[in-house]
Amino acid sequence: MGVEFIVFLYLSEFDMKRRTFFKLGGSSCFALAANRSLANLPQPKRSVCIIGHTGRGNYGHGLDTVWLRSPKANIIGVADPDRNGLGNAISRLKLPKDRGFNDYRKMLSEMRPDVVAVCPRQPDQHFEMCSEAIKSGVKGIYIEKPFVRTPVEADTLKSLCKTSGVKIAVAHRNRYHPVIHLIKDFLDEGRFGKILEIRGRGKGDHRGGGEDLWVLGTHVLDLMAYFGGPVESCSARCFVKGRLANRNDVVKGNENLGLIIGDEIHARYWHSSGIVSYFDSIANDETQNHGFGLNIIGSKGVVRIFCDRDPVAYFQEGNPLSVSPDNRSWKPIATNGIGMAEQNQGIINGVQNHDIPVDDLLTAIELNKAPVCSVNEGAQTVELVHAVFYSHIQDGREVMLPLKDRSNSLESYSSVDIKSR
Numbered sequence: 001m002g003v004e005f006i007v008f009l010y011l012s013e014f015d016m017k018r019r020t021f022f023k024l025g026g027s028s029c030f031a032l033a034a035n036r037s038l039a040n041l042p043q044p045k046r047s048v049c050i051i052g053h054t055g056r057g058n059y060g061h062g063l064d065t066v067w068l069r070s071p072k073a074n075i076i077g078v079a080d081p082d083r084n085g086l087g088n089a090i091s092r093l094k095l096p097k098d099r100g101f102n103d104y105r106k107m108l109s110e111m112r113p114d115v116v117a118v119c120p121r122q123p124d125q126h127f128e129m130c131s132e133a134i135k136s137g138v139k140g141i142y143i144e145k146p147f148v149r150t151p152v153e154a155d156t157l158k159s160l161c162k163t164s165g166v167k168i169a170v171a172h173r174n175r176y177h178p179v180i181h182l183i184k185d186f187l188d189e190g191r192f193g194k195i196l197e198i199r200g201r202g203k204g205d206h207r208g209g210g211e212d213l214w215v216l217g218t219h220v221l222d223l224m225a226y227f228g229g230p231v232e233s234c235s236a237r238c239f240v241k242g243r244l245a246n247r248n249d250v251v252k253g254n255e256n257l258g259l260i261i262g263d264e265i266h267a268r269y270w271h272s273s274g275i276v277s278y279f280d281s282i283a284n285d286e287t288q289n290h291g292f293g294l295n296i297i298g299s300k301g302v303v304r305i306f307c308d309r310d311p312v313a314y315f316q317e318g319n320p321l322s323v324s325p326d327n328r329s330w331k332p333i334a335t336n337g338i339g340m341a342e343q344n345q346g347i348i349n350g351v352q353n354h355d356i357p358v359d360d361l362l363t364a365i366e367l368n369k370a371p372v373c374s375v376n377e378g379a380q381t382v383e384l385v386h387a388v389f390y391s392h393i394q395d396g397r398e399v400m401l402p403l404k405d406r407s408n409s410l411e412s413y414s415s416v417d418i419k420s421r
Contacts, residue, residue: 044072044366045071045072045073045074046072046073046074046113046114046115046139046140046362046365047073047074047076047111047112047113047114047115048067048073048074048075048076048113048114048115048116048117049075049076049077049078049079049104049107049108049111049113049115049116049117050063050064050067050075050077050078050079050089050093050116050117050119051078051079051080051104051107051116051117051118051119051120051129051133052064052078052079052080052085052089052119052120053080053081053082053085053119053120053122053125054080054081054082054084054085054086054088054089055082055085056120056122056125056256057119057120057121057122057125057144057255057256058085058119058120058121059089059119059120060119060120060121060144060171061121061144061171061354062353062354063117063118063119063142063144063171063354064078064089064092064093064117064119065092065093066117066353066354066355066358067093067117067358068093068094069353069355070355070358070359070362072359072362073115073358073362075093075094075095076095076099076111076113077095077099077100077101077107077110077111077113078090078093078095078099078100078101078107079100079101079102079103079104079106079107080100080101080102081102081103083102086100086101086102087100099111104129104132105132108132108133108136108138109136112136112137113136113138114138114139114140114365115138115139115140115141115142115361115362115365116129116133116138116140116141116142117141117142117143118130118133118141118142118143118144119144120144121144121255122255122256122257123145123146123147123148123149123214123255123256123257123258124149124256124257124258125256126143126144126146126147126148126149126153127148127149127153127156127157130143130148130157130160130168131156131157131160133166134157134160134161134164134166138166139165139166139167139365140166140167140168140169140361140362140364140365141166141167141168141169142169142171142354142357142358142361143168143169143170143171143378144171145170145171145172145218145219145378145381146214146215146218146257146381146382146385147170147218147378147379147381147382148378148379148382149257149258149382149408150258150382150386150406150407150408151379151382151383151386151402151403151406151407152406152407153382154375154378154379154382154383155379155406157375157379158375158376158379161375165368167361167364167365167370167371167374167375168371168374168375168378169357169358169360169361169364169371169372169373169374170373170374170375170377170378170381171354171357171373172218172219172222172373172377172378172381173308173351173352173354173356173357174219174222174223174305174307174308174312174351175222175223175226175372175373175377176351176356176357176360176372176373177312177348177351178335178344178347178351179311179312179313179333179334179335180223180226180305180312180313182333182335182337183227183296183303183305183313183333184226184227187227187296187298191300192296192298192299192300192301192303192315193298193299193300193301194298194299195275195296195297195298196297196298196299196320197275197276197277197278197297198224198227198228198275198276198277198278198294198295198296198297199277199278199280199294199295199297200217200220200221200223200224200277200278200279200280200293200294200295201220201279201280201281201291201292201293201294202216202217202220202279202280202281202291202292203216203281203289203291203292204281204282204283204284204285204286204287204289204291204292205283205284205289206283206284207254207283208263208264208281208282208283208284208285209238209239209240209260209261209262209263209264209265209281209282209283210238210253210257210260210261210262210263210265210389211253211254211255211257211260212265212281212283213260213265213279213281213385213388214253214255214257214260214385215255215257216292216307217279217281217385218381218382218385219292219307219308220279220292220293220294220307221279221380221381221384221385222373222377222380222381223294223305223307224269224277224279224294224384225271225377225380225381225384226377227275227294227296228269228271228273228275228277229271229272229273229275230271230272230380231269231270231271231272231277231380231383231384231387231401232270232271232272232400232401233269233270233398233399233400233401234267234268234269234270234384234387234388234390234391234398234399234401235267235268235391235396235397235398235399236265236266236267236268236387236388236389236391236392236396237265237266237391237392237396238261238262238264238265238388238389238392239262239263239264239265239266240261240262240263240264241263242264245261245262245392247393247413247414248414249261249262250410250413250414258408258410259408259410259411259414260389260410261389261392261410262392263282263283264281264282264283265279265280265281265282265388266278266279266280267279267280267387267388267391269384269387270398279388290306292306292307292308293305293306293307293309297320298320299319299320300317300318300319301315301316301317301318301320302315302316302320303315303333304316304330308352310342310348310352311332311333311334311342312333312348313332313333314330314331314332314333315330315331315333315338315339316328316329316330316331317331335347335348357371357372357373360372383401383402383403384401386403386405386408386409387399387401387403389408389409389410390403390405390409393409393410393413
């Protein structure tokens with residue numbers, strides 16, 4: 001089995017010299033190789049420029065400051081059109097005043113960085129920021145999710161990356177969690193039995209429905225595709241206040257998401273592996289956000305994955321469809337196995353704070369390999385989001401992927417003036 005990429009995992013968030021290596025192969029298996037010395041590997045420092053936009057997505061979830069902790073990166077500039085925001089960023093990133101720019105294009109032209117961090121959470125800016133970064137000659141881009149707004153934008157960036165060799169890594173940080181890859185190995189080994197289905201949910205707060213699908217659901221969709229394999233088709237229905245949504249319910253999504261529909265969504269995805277996945281989101285579902293993640297339901301037990309939480313996953317052993325005479329317990333899944341206490345908290349911190357995804361991107365540049373969550377994975381989540389909307393306007397019929405309509409299908413569906421939600 002050939003090794004596709006190497007992720008440097010930190011054993012301690014305070015001791016940057018203590019490391020171990022996880023090797024993640026084509027079948028997702030990983031093995032801890034102890035006592036390997038980072039000094040044996042070349043460690044060029046990459047120049048990094050930060051793109052933020054205060055008041056328009058800001059700097060994401062720490063996508064700017066993570067580079068301060070990387071021994072393989074050197075921040076050389078930051079751009080933010082907001083004057084106060086730029087001043088704060090210059091101070092936060094320990095930069096001289098002349099390394100702050102109010103126009104990211106000027107920064108890219110003058111600084112010519114190796115790597116760019118596209119930090120704003122609002123995705124309407126992402127396509128142009130990535131395109132300009134690629135044109136400037138960067139080698140890598142780390143970008144906040146949602147990746148971009150339409151399949152056609154994703155198609156274009158995939159093409160640009162293929163032509164230029166630029167590596168884009170999308171900040172779906174759960175994908176980098178070692179426990180996620182351990183679960184995938186267990187699935188492949190049959191430890192959880194026959195996979196009956198995968199069920200994912202968004203947070204189900206006030207953003208439930210189309211906004212939840214975009215802003216938080218992309219984390220879940222990314223993991224669903226990782227475990228289930230490529231998605232071949234989708235069928236879905238969207239609702240507003242309990243009734244089927246119609247063209248009059250199309251609105252401009254918050255966070256400049258583009259047109260969205262529904263405060264309740266139910267979607268079904270068919271994977272090429274034969275696995276069926278479901279995604280549901282209902283506004284104000286009264287679950288206190290505990291639904292955010294997915295359940296992998298196997299004939300020998302259920303794996304519960306909580307996005308962005310620690311522990312990230314639990315396992316309940318036994319036939320999920322039977323009534324057990326005893327109380328089945330949920331056992332946490334750690335990097336060293338099921339029911340074990342986590343021994344590598346530094347690794348978990350490295351995932352949650354983006355240190356490991358950033359290090360993976362820098363390694364991917366060096367080895368000319370795809371990042372763990374590359375432009376292809378980012379594009380896939382965009383496609384899965386739009387498949388929901390496209391199926392809904394086709395009266396819930398199954399739609400095949402890739403979608404024929406590469407734009408936002410809700411644009412032609414709505415016949416009324418669109419108002420902000």
